[in-house]
Amino acid sequence: MKTIFHVDMDAFFVSVEELFDPSLKGKAVVVGGRPNERGVVSAASYEARKFGVHSALPLRTAYKLCPHAIFVDGHPDRYRDCSQRVFEVLHRFSPQVEMASIDEAYVDMTGTERLHGPPLRAAHTLHEAMRAETQLNCSIGIGTSRLVAKISSDQAKPNGILMVIPGQEARFLAPLDVRKVPGVGKVTERNLNVLGIHKVGDLAKLDESSLESRFGKWGLALAGKARGLDAGGWFDSEVGEDIEPKSISHEHTYNEDTSDSEVLEATLARLSEMVGRRLRENGLHARTLQLKLRYQDFSTITRAHTLEQPTQVDTEIFEEIRALFRKNWRAGRKVRLLGVHAASFEAAGPQLDLLGESKHERWEQALAAADRLRDKYGESAVSLASGMRGRFRERTHENPAGLPGKPK
DNA sequence: TCTGGGGTCCTAGGACCC
């Protein structure tokens, strides 16, 4: 029998912003951007939530609901730092910690009783340690599975602790809306409601086979979840198993839609660079590159291409992405969003050409040097993308390979 | 309500191979 904690930070982005600006405390705060910008709410303070503001709500809508709220931009680097501190606190309680996202974690506390006492006591100690060391509040759910721990931390919010006694899982879950089950979103909820299933208890009454015949593999997992089991996919894995990334992507939504091909291609160059840099930081080489294109009417296409040899080189990424863009963009149509996505990670293959050192490798060296400069002097110190319009014309006309120039 | 950005996982069809 396992003891799993799910630790969920309360209003994480808002709380971190309050650490940097205590005057925000107790006020209606919306993190995500200016009220007149395109975009959605990343996080809202409990004060703002009283007015119906919640994450994923468009900023403009949030402004209508709560015009007196303070709108602040997000600071991803601050959140990453705090998240790291949260991890360090958790890691002292158990070696098996898994950050499920920037603001929540699973901790496998099985077998820690001698050190930390019974689960509820350990949770209180953890809660206080978190408060003392990060000045942040969290909620803790305790259960015999990830699923039950996760749902109980949600019920414990804000700033609470809730333990589901082993054996009581089904009783705890039965009265909850099916929507509370992780993985059941709007669409699945609607599909279940049509069948007269509203509560997790309704779901638990159905037999596995009828759920499987209606929803396939997912239905089978759902039957298990209704009984509090970690059924299917990710939920089955051990807490703290190293999970390496499967994809890296960057995308950008314009504040105003555009059909200017030079602007669009400059954006793709910048996004390709960002993806390349992340690949190099993580020591990854991607074989599949994907363009994402969203038009003004929100219709969205993705177009992918798989390379012979995996890459982490900006220009190689950009060339593929640009080719996909030129082949698939209906010229003249206004674009709302562009994205660059890299996946199918592999070890780099042998890249040697007849001269020994390949252009690919020379590029890798040049980029590694640029990365080091950026680390040292900041993000603006080196940019291959700035002034992209001019530069890429140079690259295509005078220097077709786009290689670093040799000294004259 | 005029809809971000970063991910994961699943499905389904076609190509291709045995």
Place this chain on the structure above:
DNA sequence: TCTGGGGTCCTAGGACCC
């Protein structure tokens, strides 16, 4: 020349999560 049944890879799209 009316034609099976895998298995794997690739691509496109969609549901879902924070």
